[in-house]
Each structure stands twice: as C-alpha cells, then as structure tokens.
Amino acid sequence: MTGARVGASPRRVGGAERVTGGQRYVADIHIPGELHVKLVTLPVARARIGAIDTSAAERVPGVRLIVTAADLPQPVPRFGPQFEDRPVLAVGETKYHGEPVAAVAADTRDAAEEAAGLVRVEHEELPAVFTLAAALDPAAPLVQDPALRPGDPLAGTNVLRVHRVGWGDVDAAAADLVVERRYAFPIVTHFAIEPHACLAAPDGDGIAVWSTIQHPNWLQRILAKLLGLPLAKVRVHAPDPGGGFGGKQHAKYEPLVALMALRADRPVRLVLTLEETFQAVRRAAAEVTVRTGLRADGTLAFQDVAADYLIGAYADIADRVVGKGSYVGAGPYRMPAARIVARSVLSHTVPSTAFRGFGNPQVNWAVESNLDEAALALGIDRLEIRLRNLARKGEAFIPWDTPADGDWAEATRRAADRIGWGTPAAPGRGRGIAVGIKSGPTTGLSYSTVRLLADGSVIVFAGTSDMGQGARTVFAQVAGDELGAPLDAVTVVMGDTAVVPYDQQTSASRSTVLMGNSVLAACREVQAKVRAMAARVHGVDEAAITVEHGVVRLPGRELPIRDVVAAGLGRLGGEVVGNGEMRKDADPGHPLQGAPAFFEFNCTAIEAAVDEETGDVTIVRHVTVSDVGKAINPLQVRMQDEGAAIQGLGHTLMEHYIYDLRGRVRNLGAIDYRIPTSMDLPLELHSEAVENADGPGPYGSKGMSEGALLCVAPAVAAAVRDACGAVIRDLPLSPERVWRALRERDAARAGREDAR
Amino acid sequence: MSPAIPIALTVNGRSRTLDVAPHHTLLEVLRDDLALTGTKECCLVGECGACTVRLDGRIVDSCLVLAVEADGGEVTTIEGLAPEGGLTRLQGAFLDKGAVQCGFCIPGQVMAADDLLRRSPHPTVAEVEEGMAGNLCRCGCYAQITEAILAAAEEGGR
Amino acid sequence: MHTFAYARPATVAEALAILAEHGPDARVLAGGTDLVIRLRDGSLRPRVVVDIKRIAELGPGIRVADGRLVIAATTVMAEIAADERVRRDFTALAEAAAVVGSVQIRNRATLAGNVCNASPAADTAPSLLVYGAEVVAAGPAGVRRFPVDDLFVRSGVTTLAPAELVTAIELPIPAGRLGAAHARRTRRRGHDLASVTLAVAVDAAGVTRLAYGSVGPRPVLVVDESGVLADAAAPDAATAPAFERLFAAASPSPRSMRAGPEYRLAMLRVLGGRALRTAIARLAGE
Numbered sequence A: 001m002t003g004a005r006v007g008a009s010p011r012r013v014g015g016a017e018r019v020t021g022g023q024r025y026v027a028d029i030h031i032p033g034e035l036h037v038k039l040v041t042l043p044v045a046r047a048r049i050g051a052i053d054t055s056a057a058e059r060v061p062g063v064r065l066i067v068t069a070a071d072l073p074q075p076v077p078r079f080g081p082q083f084e085d086r087p088v089l090a091v092g093e094t095k096y097h098g099e100p101v102a103a104v105a106a107d108t109r110d111a112a113e114e115a116a117g118l119v120r121v122e123h124e125e126l127p128a129v130f131t132l133a134a135a136l137d138p139a140a141p142l143v144q145d146p147a148l149r150p151g152d153p154l155a156g157t158n159v160l161r162v163h164r165v166g167w168g169d170v171d172a173a174a175a176d177l178v179v180e181r182r183y184a185f186p187i188v189t190h191f192a193i194e195p196h197a198c199l200a201a202p203d204g205d206g207i208a209v210w211s212t213i214q215h216p217n218w219l220q221r222i223l224a225k226l227l228g229l230p231l232a233k234v235r236v237h238a239p240d241p242g243g244g245f246g247g248k249q250h251a252k253y254e255p256l257v258a259l260m261a262l263r264a265d266r267p268v269r270l271v272l273t274l275e276e277t278f279q280a281v282r283r284a285a286a287e288v289t290v291r292t293g294l295r296a297d298g299t300l301a302f303q304d305v306a307a308d309y310l311i312g313a314y315a316d317i318a319d320r321v322v323g324k325g326s327y328v329g330a331g332p333y334r335m336p337a338a339r340i341v342a343r344s345v346l347s348h349t350v351p352s353t354a355f356r357g358f359g360n361p362q363v364n365w366a367v368e369s370n371l372d373e374a375a376l377a378l379g380i381d382r383l384e385i386r387l388r389n390l391a392r393k394g395e396a397f398i399p400w401d402t403p404a405d406g407d408w409a410e411a412t413r414r415a416a417d418r419i420g421w422g423t424p425a426a427p428g429r430g431r432g433i434a435v436g437i438k439s440g441p442t443t444g445l446s447y448s449t450v451r452l453l454a455d456g457s458v459i460v461f462a463g464t465s466d467m468g469q470g471a472r473t474v475f476a477q478v479a480g481d482e483l484g485a486p487l488d489a490v491t492v493v494m495g496d497t498a499v500v501p502y503d504q505q506t507s508a509s510r511s512t513v514l515m516g517n518s519v520l521a522a523c524r525e526v527q528a529k530v531r532a533m534a535a536r537v538h539g540v541d542e543a544a545i546t547v548e549h550g551v552v553r554l555p556g557r558e559l560p561i562r563d564v565v566a567a568g569l570g571r572l573g574g575e576v577v578g579n580g581e582m583r584k585d586a587d588p589g590h591p592l593q594g595a596p597a598f599f600e601f602n603c604t605a606i607e608a609a610v611d612e613e614t615g616d617v618t619i620v621r622h623v624t625v626s627d628v629g630k631a632i633n634p635l636q637v638r639m640q641d642e643g644a645a646i647q648g649l650g651h652t653l654m655e656h657y658i659y660d661l662r663g664r665v666r667n668l669g670a671i672d673y674r675i676p677t678s679m680d681l682p683l684e685l686h687s688e689a690v691e692n693a694d695g696p697g698p699y700g701s702k703g704m705s706e707g708a709l710l711c712v713a714p715a716v717a718a719a720v721r722d723a724c725g726a727v728i729r730d731l732p733l734s735p736e737r738v739w740r741a742l743r744e745r746d747a748a749r750a751g752r753e754d755a756r
Numbered sequence B: 001m002s003p004a005i006p007i008a009l010t011v012n013g014r015s016r017t018l019d020v021a022p023h024h025t026l027l028e029v030l031r032d033d034l035a036l037t038g039t040k041e042c043c044l045v046g047e048c049g050a051c052t053v054r055l056d057g058r059i060v061d062s063c064l065v066l067a068v069e070a071d072g073g074e075v076t077t078i079e080g081l082a083p084e085g086g087l088t089r090l091q092g093a094f095l096d097k098g099a100v101q102c103g104f105c106i107p108g109q110v111m112a113a114d115d116l117l118r119r120s121p122h123p124t125v126a127e128v129e130e131g132m133a134g135n136l137c138r139c140g141c142y143a144q145i146t147e148a149i150l151a152a153a154e155e156g157g158r
Numbered sequence C: 001m002h003t004f005a006y007a008r009p010a011t012v013a014e015a016l017a018i019l020a021e022h023g024p025d026a027r028v029l030a031g032g033t034d035l036v037i038r039l040r041d042g043s044l045r046p047r048v049v050v051d052i053k054r055i056a057e058l059g060p061g062i063r064v065a066d067g068r069l070v071i072a073a074t075t076v077m078a079e080i081a082a083d084e085r086v087r088r089d090f091t092a093l094a095e096a097a098a099v100v101g102s103v104q105i106r107n108r109a110t111l112a113g114n115v116c117n118a119s120p121a122a123d124t125a126p127s128l129l130v131y132g133a134e135v136v137a138a139g140p141a142g143v144r145r146f147p148v149d150d151l152f153v154r155s156g157v158t159t160l161a162p163a164e165l166v167t168a169i170e171l172p173i174p175a176g177r178l179g180a181a182h183a184r185r186t187r188r189r190g191h192d193l194a195s196v197t198l199a200v201a202v203d204a205a206g207v208t209r210l211a212y213g214s215v216g217p218r219p220v221l222v223v224d225e226s227g228v229l230a231d232a233a234a235p236d237a238a239t240a241p242a243f244e245r246l247f248a249a250a251s252p253s254p255r256s257m258r259a260g261p262e263y264r265l266a267m268l269r270v271l272g273g274r275a276l277r278t279a280i281a282r283l284a285g286e
C-alpha cells in the first residue's frame, strides 16, 4: 500500500532552483585562489610525442604550472573502471585526436588558453586505425601496448575481448527461413548541455574534488588509489550533473586535475568546451550481422548474432557495454537456440563509454530490423510475428537467467493500438513497430540514511546523482510517504562522499529500485524505532502498535508520528535515524557476473511520412510504451520516456561523428553535429506506462528511462520502408540516405522491369 | 593585452560599472565578473541557447556578444525574471508540466519562452516550436516545455 | 579568444579612418554572429574590432528612397522578416531572413553581415540576387554602389577593400508584380546551415530569375527570359531544357560534410521546381 505521495506527480525537488538560475552546477562553483586549466592536444590522432617545449608558454603572465607526462609520477599512473589502461596524460604517443599531452594552469582562463597554444610539441604522425575493418586487419597497428595486457591471448590484436553467450544448437536448429543481414550504427555522442567539468583543491592532508561525475564513490576510489590516499582523505563533491546519460559515469580528467592541484598546492579547475567534451565521451559504433532462423509460421528457431563494437583507444567501461549490451541480443523472445558473439574492438578514436541503452541500441537496431525482414519474407504481419514469439511473463527466455518479468505482450499490444496498427495508413505514410529489452543492474550496493527530526521533518542521505531523472523527488516521495512528511519538509542530500553513505553508482536505471529500496529500508528502521518509542512512552506492547505513512496506531487511537517522536525524544531533542542497505551481490557464475535485477521492456510504434523527392522523414506519430512496474511519479516517468525517445530520434535521424582520413572528428561541437530541436519532434509523441506492480523496487516499481531509446531506430526504419520501400541498414536515416535508398529502390525496380 | 574598457550597464535593474577586456563576452562577464551563474555556457557558437539573456529588449546568445557591446545597455538574466524568492507564472508552469529534467538548459529556455510570450501572448504550437528552436534540451523536455508555455499563456501570460 | 582593441566609432567617417589606419588588421563587427565565432576559434585574428552599431547613419532601419528599399547596415534579420514592406514586395527575402538561425541569432545577425561574410550558404544572398539588390559601400574614395552579384568572390572573400564599409543594402522596388519564394534544404527542421539555399522570382513578362547558394564557392544568379519557365501551362518538353539550363553553374564541393554533391544537385532541382511553382502561384495571386 502506498500513501498520498507515491503515485503522484509533485513539482520536481530542486525545480525552483533550476527555473530561477539558482541551481549550482560544477562550473558555477569557484574556489578562491583557483587556477584555470587548459589541455594541450595535437592536431592529429595517433602520433609519437617528441620533445615538448614549454618555454614560450611559461613566459605568459599568470601561468603557474605546466605539466607533461614527464612531470607526473613515473610510471605515469593509469586508471579505468574495468582496465587500468588510461594514462593521466598521453605517454609516448597520443592514441586519439584530442588526447591531452600536457596541461597548463594559470591565473585566468585567457592566460591558460594562450599558454596552451604556445606549448610546442614535436610529434610524428603514426599509422592508425579508425574503423572496424582497419582495426581488425591482421596487419593493423596495435592500439594497446601488449605489455599492458600480460597473459592475454588477444594482446597481439586490436580485439580487447570477445563475449560469447548462447544456448541450444544454432547450427542444428531446423528453420524454414534464414535471414541474414548486416547493420551499422554510427558513433554518436552524449551532448549533455553541461560540458564536463572538475575542480580539485588540496584539503588538509587530503584532497577535495568537485566533478560532474555520476559515480562519486567510484571516482573517490580511483583517486584514492592513484594518489595513494586513504578513502577518507578524498572528498568528492558531485553537484547534480547537467545531464549525464552515461557520459559522466567514469573518471576522465579528474586524476590530472587532482595531481595538478596537489602539485600547485592550489585549487585548480577544468571546464571543458563542448568540442573537448566530444573528444572525451561518445557511444561505440557497431556493425552487427544477424542471422535469424524461423519456421514457416513465424516461430523463431534461432538467433545468430555477431556484433563488432568500435570502441576507442582506452577501454573505459566500453567492454562492459559490449558484453552487457549484446547479452540480450536474441531479443525478448522465446528462442530455442541462440549464439551471440560480440567483440570490443580498440581503435585510435575517442574512448567510448556508457551511453543510455548501454550497448543495447546497437544490437536491437539490427535484431529488430532483421525480424521485420523475416516477417516480410514470410508474409506475416510484423506485429503478429512479435506477439507470437514474445516471452510470456515468467518464462525463462534466457535459459539460466531471470525469467521474463513483465507482461510484454500487453505493452506491445498497447503500442500497436495507439498507432492504429491494422488500419490503413494514409498514402505516403508507413508504420513500424519494434520491441526491446535492456538488462537492469547485475550487481549493486546502495546505502542510505534517513533522519526523522524532532518536528517530523526528514533528511534523506542517498548517494545517487540526480542528473535529471528526478531521483531526489522519488526518494522524497518514498520517505515522505513512509514517514508522513510533506514534500517540503523532506531534504535529500546527495553528492558528497564525506557526508553521504556509499552508493556504488547511478546507472542502468537502477536508482529507484536499488536506492529506492534502500531508502525504504531506512524508513522502515525509523518506523521500528518509533514503534519502540511509542511503546515506551505510552506503556503499550510494541506488537500492538503499527506505524504507517506517518501515523502511529496504538490500541484505540492514532497519533501523528511527529507527536510520538516529540514526546519520545524529550527535552534534549534529537532525532530518529534509520539506515538502509540494498545489496545485490555478484554471481561469478553468471555471464554478466550477476542476473539482471529486472528487464526494461519497451515497445515503440511509429508512423512516418516520407517526402520521396527529398528523402525527408516526418515522424507523424511516435508511441512508446514501457513496462515500469509502478510509476512512483507518473510525470517523471513520462519525462524520462519521452526524453529517451527524442534522444533515440537523434541517433536515428541525424547524429553521427564524421571522421577525416587522419582520424580527426570533423564535426566537433554544435555546428555540424546535429541533435533534435523543438522543431524536430514527432508531430505527435505519446508515451504510456504499463503498471502491474511486478518489479523489485519500492511498491513494485522497475527501473526505466532507457527503454524508450532502444526501439526508435528499428521502428522508424521500418516505418520508412513501409511508407516508400526504401531499405536502410546504416544509421542515421538522414534525408540524403533515404533519398539514396529511394534511388536504389528505383534502380532495383527498373532492373526487375528490364528482366521481364 | 589590450587595456580593459570601462562599461556601464543595467543588469536585472541594477546599475553596474565595471572594466572588461574587449574580447570577453557578455556571457563571461555575467558569469565570472558579476557572479550571475544562472546563465549557462555550453556550445559557445550560438547553437544551444543555454546562454540566452535579454539585451535591450531582445533575447540574444550572450556567448556571441562582446561585453563591451552591451555598454549602456539593459540586461536581464534568469536571476532577474522573478521577484526574489518567487517564481513567474511561466516558471511555475515549467515545474507543473514537467519541463525540467537536469535543468542545465532551463535558464535559457525560460528566457526564450518569456520572450516568446512577450512577442506573442497566445502562440500556436508551431510558433512555440519555432520560437524555441534556438534552445537545445538534450534531456528532451521539448513537449513539456511547449505545454508549459501554452499553459502560462492560457492562464494569463508570463 | 585572443585579445584585440575595440573601437566604437560614432560616424562613418570615423569608422573609415580606423579601417584605413589598420587595413587588414581591422575587422568590422556588426551582429557578431559570424565574427565572434571566428575570433574564438582563432580563424580570424584582427588587432582592431570596429563595432559599427553605434553609427547613427547605419541605422538600424528600413526606409524607402528614390524607388528603392534601403536597409541600413545594422538592420537585423528579425526586423527584416517582420517588416511589412519587405514581406509584401520582397517575399523571398522576408522568408530567407526568417529562417536564418534562431530567434536569438536573428535578433543580432544583420543582412549586411550575412552578405559581407560571403558564406556560399548565406540564406539571404539568393533573394538579394533575384531582386537585383545593390550594395552601398563607403570607402576612402567615397561611396560606391554596385550589384550584390559583384560582391561575392568565393567563400569568405568579397570584392570589398579592407578599408570599405557596407552602409546599406538597397533593393529596387519592382515596377510590376513579382511572384517570389525562398527555399532551402537543411539536415534537420530546426535551425541549420543550408546545404542548398535558393530564391526564385517571376514577373508578369515571364522573366524568371533564380539564384542559388551552397552549391558552389559563391551564390549564383541565372535568368531565363524565354518565358517558358514562368508559364505554368507550358508543356514539360519545353520547360525541361530551360529548367535544366538554370543549374549549369552549380558545382558543389565534394568535401563538404553537410551533404554530398549528388544530393545537393538533385535537391537544387527539387527545391528549384517547388519554389518556381510557389512563385508562379504567388504571381497569379493565389
């Protein structure tokens, strides 16, 4: 049972600050005496670094510190969330365009910028690989020094890892039809409107860091190890990020900035430009070959997926993205046999990292498009083929794993209904539908503390980062409901490792479920203490007392929790403190080292119109239905779903990095990397949530906010094909691509005519 | 270094005189010299609108305006829109309609929306989408922002 | 951004003196929507930036004089797009001005700056070409007036001398009725730089003027006086060759990342045809 706050859509906690300009993001924070850092980069991708002449730069008034790799502890420390392969500054050679070789700290931004431009770096451009084909060539130059990969049989290649999952016997599976196609997904970037930023300042015998980071505790661990400091001496402040989308999960330049602060013995700040942010984070590109086997009636027989992901020069979290993203590559379907082989392929490009959807959008684009191809070949309706094969709730669709945890067919039918599936579309228009799942967190550890104060107000300490998903609001709703406090009497404290208990990370749509449960547990502990208090004060047996939603029920009467606490605490005042812990331990036997806590399921249905002369695609109607278990805050659910849908439209219709032949991104920054504006929305955007209270989170909730991005590309491409017959297997579906595909369609038709 | 230039301008109703470097933008001066950090910095090329302020009655991208150009001018930033501690109707509508996710683009969005309603008190959806196209929101709050603007218009304006 | 001296002349004469003194080291600053970006990215490094917005003679403003519409140099796109006379007599210019950037950009970007910047993709250039606009430039040798067609050399390069200042753009008010339209192609619906931008005007005598940009190093004007293009009833066999001739001067760069040459050329024809039909319909008063 829930109280009045859960299931409602109050104004966002922290909203007033955000609409009045009062919200403080990292770049808004200044520390007296701070120096400004500018990175020194080379105008090439891979290059051997020769002599570095800083003399001219040093002469710029206001320059206080210039560091090169030689000025760092030796060997230059390396770090990374999965492999410790990224050096604090490039060592010996740069491995991608934009990798810093030195950094300048000066009194002003101007001086730092000017001096950075005066650092002379002798360098020699080296052969490099920027594409999957080049990186996989047996003669390709190696991106990673094999010495960094001792004992790794793949060390002599650019393949970082190969992930294999499968069941049944794909080769022996009987199929009436086998469809095999190759699909490509380009490099795209997060483009959070807040560029990455960090500050570091010596803090007594330790260090304080402010960062736009999503995982402050993880950053704390990395910095403590790298600096040789106790965790308690590394204080990470993580003000709410201005959008993260995965790009801000892991350390990038924080180690450099921290080392510079210690060396200069002054606070230093680094605020990246948008262009530099493009050179810090991006999503892995992928080429995915899918072989789908089916019976004549449309029943799936097997799925054979080979996915190569183009990751960058350092691993960051990219290999985990590849492994986890491809894991559900067979789709949310009943699948007798599956074989999924995914490779993370290193290249001399910007290190790829987590990005909303975490490796799933790439594979889902391919797998769902291929299913449409099969439906077409079999003459089966594209909705029908999905409904026929979708795993039913409780069905173990990956034999050893968490069974299907939602009524996925219900979500699919609802999306189909809303798009008018089965009714004729207007001429020049077409429809597409796609489904997808993403694995939730496989491990997790979230502590929280809830303090019920003497006047009934509440402070929640939760280490989640609220980067727009609204975690503060959700936790305030949960705590407010459990302890009977109005939302304006609840404060949620986040983003300070010295104050807030440990949280493993804010990712994988986990926070409502994991931290939500932790906050719920902390509230339950508070309630238990209040019960004991009431028993003592009123001389009643504890077993006869219940505490629910801020009301203490004693035999024959009810008291507001506030009164009980005030009386119980007495003259000295005080508070009632509860701690919560939500732990999901690793399972070493599981391919992902843990079964997903839930699956995020989404169905997206699209109606699109195509201008055949220009290739312009108009999204007439975009329906997204996500299975969220329970919407603790329905408005926020809608915001997340629609936000994800629009981000999906970005990579579907317009986004991609354009590299030159020397591995430099030509469209760095906002001028030529296009993302959707208010004019690029679907004419109608409709989102719905399926709520069967069947999730593991508070009140039956599940994680959400990534699902609505998974299916956009296949659904739009299907709608385009349905509208005009243009077949595109290479994203984005830019007008030019659609136009080309239409020419190919015409050529093929003409060819058929000729053949007659 | 070219010498700093003395300028006088009105910011959020308050007269200010200060010395600015000729190459510093209005955005830099607002954020760094006047500590008005509500105006945000993102693309620095006039594409995102996060730096939107009102200058002499018109909204501009403050990253493309040199501070010296604003000499003698009147500037309103997000901090100056509502009375201290309060919200304008439009700001309230942003919250009620769920138009705020991470919030980083929001000061610019609110400034642009405020301007839109001044120019066009009862805009159509198409006018709103066109009028707001200079403000990117990567969280994708566009539909909710449009709803908020229409709601504020409905309820009597900004 | 590198630093520079900032000058804010009050008169054209003063501005010209500064420009003459510094030659190529000086740069005129109007709305700054092109210039400030180039100052920041370092592709321009002038020693003196000459802000012309406080020169009373340069406007802003739109007025009629001697049968011409005179748009002063500091007039911004927002004013041009909203101006009743421009909308009525120079529809294609109003349409072009209305799609330059966003509201924020149009509140700063000047028409003169758009042409002086000489981007092949400048959206107002085609309409100025089809309306036979003239540039009024003041320089050490006095004021000269010349067709806008004589301004463009190639991307970023004009025939203006470094010491010259554009004071106004003038458009002859058409003697008879004109039907005109602007069209462009971008990568998304929201503001974007054009991969094809064009304007068409047809008059009652059947003369068709088409100008296009972003498909070559500079915008190009082509005139068809045969009358077939302006004739909605002319048979395809007659219009097709004339139509095709219009595009002979297009030579899009293969190096652009905004669109490939093949697509640009195809879109030039598609949009050219659409704009032509709109212009004809407008001429007919539809």
Ligand SMILES: Cc1cc2nc3c(=O)[nH]c(=O)nc-3n(C[C@H](O)[C@H](O)[C@H](O)COP(=O)(O)OP(=O)(O)OC[C@H]3O[C@@H](n4cnc5c(N)ncnc54)[C@H](O)[C@@H]3O)c2cc1C
Residues within 6 Å of the ligand: B045, B046, B047, C027, C028, C029, C030, C031, C032, C033, C034, C035, C036, C037, C052, C073, C099, C100, C101, C102, C105, C108, C109, C110, C111, C112, C113, C114, C115, C116, C117, C121, C122, C123, C124, C160, C164, C165, C166, C167, C191, C192, C193, C194
């Ligand atoms: C986000 C964004 C979107 C844009 N979108 C478009 C678009 O859709 N279409 C389009 O065409 N353009 C677009 N532009 C480009 C720009 O806005 C226009 O070119 C604008 O009209 C330039 O005018 P300005 O007054 O800002 O010129 P400035 O930047 O001040 O000057 C531009 C150049 O012209 C010179 N100059 C200016 N005025 C004079 C003068 N009177 N005499 C001599 N020289 C002079 C300057 O020295 C400089 O070299 C966009 C720009 C941005 C930032």
Ligand code: FES
Residues within 6 Å of the ligand: B040, B041, B042, B043, B044, B045, B046, B047, B048, B049, B050, B051, B052, B061, B062, B063, B064
């Ligand atoms: S920062 Fe000014 S428009 Fe983006």
Ligand code: FES
Residues within 6 Å of the ligand: A193, A242, A243, A468, B099, B100, B101, B102, B103, B104, B105, B106, B136, B137, B138, B139, B140, B141
């Ligand atoms: S709310 Fe995050 S960018 Fe707009």
